[in-house]
Amino acid sequence: MVTAAPAKTQYEAVIGLETHVQLKTNTKIFCNCATTFGGTPNTQVCPVCMGMPGVLPVLNQKVLEYAVKAGLALNCEIAPYSKFDRKQYFYPDLPKDYQISQYDLPIAQHGWLEIELVNKETGEATRKRIGITRLHMEEDAGKLVHGGSDRLAGSTYSLVDFNRTGVPLAEIVSEPDMRSGQEAAEYAQELRRILRYLGVSDGNMQEGSLRCDVNISVRPVGQKEFGTKVEIKNMNSFNAIQRAIEYEIERQIEAISAGERIIQETRLWEENSQRTVSMRSKEGSSDYRYFPEPDLGPIEVSQEQLAAWKAELPELPYQKRQRYESELGLSAYDARVLTDDRAMAEYFEATVAAGAPAKLAANWLMGDISAYLNSNSDVSINTLPLKPSDLAELTNLIESGTISNKIAKDILPELLEQGGSPKAIVEAKGLIQISDTSVIEAAIAEVLAAHPKELEQYRNGKTKMLGFFVGQVMKKTGGRADPKLTNQLLAQKLNE
Numbered sequence: 001m002v003t004a005a006p007a008k009t010q011y012e013a014v015i016g017l018e019t020h021v022q023l024k025t026n027t028k029i030f031c032n033c034a035t036t037f038g039g040t041p042n043t044q045v046c047p048v049c050m051g052m053p054g055v056l057p058v059l060n061q062k063v064l065e066y067a068v069k070a071g072l073a074l075n076c077e078i079a080p081y082s083k084f085d086r087k088q089y090f091y092p093d094l095p096k097d098y099q100i101s102q103y104d105l106p107i108a109q110h111g112w113l114e115i116e117l118v119n120k121e122t123g124e125a126t127r128k129r130i131g132i133t134r135l136h137m138e139e140d141a142g143k144l145v146h147g148g149s150d151r152l153a154g155s156t157y158s159l160v161d162f163n164r165t166g167v168p169l170a171e172i173v174s175e176p177d178m179r180s181g182q183e184a185a186e187y188a189q190e191l192r193r194i195l196r197y198l199g200v201s202d203g204n205m206q207e208g209s210l211r212c213d214v215n216i217s218v219r220p221v222g223q224k225e226f227g228t229k230v231e232i233k234n235m236n237s238f239n240a241i242q243r244a245i246e247y248e249i250e251r252q253i254e255a256i257s258a259g260e261r262i263i264q265e266t267r268l269w270e271e272n273s274q275r276t277v278s279m280r281s282k283e284g285s286s287d288y289r290y291f292p293e294p295d296l297g298p299i300e301v302s303q304e305q306l307a308a309w310k311a312e313l314p315e316l317p318y319q320k321r322q323r324y325e326s327e328l329g330l331s332a333y334d335a336r337v338l339t340d341d342r343a344m345a346e347y348f349e350a351t352v353a354a355g356a357p358a359k360l361a362a363n364w365l366m367g368d369i370s371a372y373l374n375s376n377s378d379v380s381i382n383t384l385p386l387k388p389s390d391l392a393e394l395t396n397l398i399e400s401g402t403i404s405n406k407i408a409k410d411i412l413p414e415l416l417e418q419g420g421s422p423k424a425i426v427e428a429k430g431l432i433q434i435s436d437t438s439v440i441e442a443a444i445a446e447v448l449a450a451h452p453k454e455l456e457q458y459r460n461g462k463t464k465m466l467g468f469f470v471g472q473v474m475k476k477t478g479g480r481a482d483p484k485l486t487n488q489l490l491a492q493k494l495n496e
């Protein structure tokens with residue numbers, strides 16, 4: 001795609017996201033059918049979620065709890081009184097011919113979420129608040145499988161699986177506050193992080209537990225009115241969200257620059273060709289003829305209940321990031337990596353609480369320990385034999401100079417696989433660092449006596465031979481000589 005460079009900077013993108021999140025309850029929103037993913041089609045169904053006449057839905061209280069907790073974590077106002085509505089439309093995956101959703105009185109509104117963009121080169125973090133317009137509860141529809149085409153149109157036959165019908169969803173709508181693909185991808189990731197911290201959703205994009213639709217328009221910089229917006233669907237990774245938006249920004253700017261009109265439409269992201277393609281035009285808004293769901297009573301959340309749920313909220317990722325920087329002195333980058341997953345963050349905090357120097361513990365966790373976890377999928381941070389107190393002991397042995405970093409790395413595989421006290425291992429194997437000057441000096445004397453040729457080279461100006469001598473001393477002491485002290489003593493001796 002070719003776009004004249006000067007034209008691009010004269011436009012800005014306006015981006016908002018609508019996210020559907022599956023709430024992690026064991027049963028559906030209005031019946032007792034299981035929500036387990038991947039079951040044999042049409043085995044997790046009952047008269048309620050199949051839309052049989054005469055049945056009555058009953059709200060799963062866990063769904064309300066999870067929606068309210070998500071709303072609180074997104075800094076929303078929780079409605080003391082809200083209700084369900086029927087959104088009426090026909091589609092073969094919707095057995096009732098209407099979806100139970102929330103219309104004018106959503107459970108949560110007017111919140112915000114903070115995104116943080118870290119510049120990889122400078123390590124500087126930029127923070128930005130993205131408004132949350134609303135969060136409401138609704139039921140999911142079923143799943144259609146088409147034969148002969150990937151869409152209903154053009155297929156020779158279609159099959160329907162109602163296992164998903166009635167699975168609880170929270171729809172979260174953002175304000176159009178984002179200006180780039182990177183901001184939108186970060187918003188979606190932060191949203192998932194928050195929901196996972198709360199334990200209200202697994203946020204698994206591959207299984208459809210987190211689906212993002214993007215609304216995007218471009219306008220000349222300085223213009224107040226929005227341009228015509230296009231909706232993009234079908235992105236199943238954060239990376240795809242970012243690239244779809246970047247593609248769409250270019251496409252729209254190029255079209256406007258060429259004097260074309262942007263059509264209000266829904267476009268699909270094509271992963272293979274890395275572009276968006278038109279799916280259907282969307283002139284005007286559909287009239288779903290919402291009306292209050294007569295089979296469900298109003299939803300009332302008492303102040304006591306609200307306070308109780310609020311008290312159960314964990315410390316959230318952005319709060320942890322700020323605390324790690326201000327209290328523990330970590331960089332924005334380190335704080336971000338450690339807080340991405342709640343279990344990792346809690347392991348790190350337990351290690352620091354057991355007395356570990358924060359930066360050193362962070363380095364070990366983000367480096368060797370993460371690498372080990374990544375290559376051993378059957379072990380998680382929660383089941384790791386190396387406990388936080390063991391890691392604290394290890395970092396303290398390094399910090400105090402009892403063992404070198406190299407010795408710590410040597411014993412790490414054993415610790416990761418079997419756990420145990422690093423101090424006991426070090427003592428049993430005789431790996432304690434040698435910091436006794438006389439012992440190191442004796443080793444240096446032996447090394448210098450054994451390498452007169454190299455000594456002469458050094459004294460003739462080849463000072464980089466220092467590394468050779470350090471290596472020889474290390475070899476002689478089984479890697480246990482204090483490297484700093486060895487360097488210092490060697491330099492003295494060589495320059496005598």
Ligand SMILES: [Zn+2]
Pocket residue numbers: 028031032033044045046047048049050166
């Ligand atoms: Zn059911």
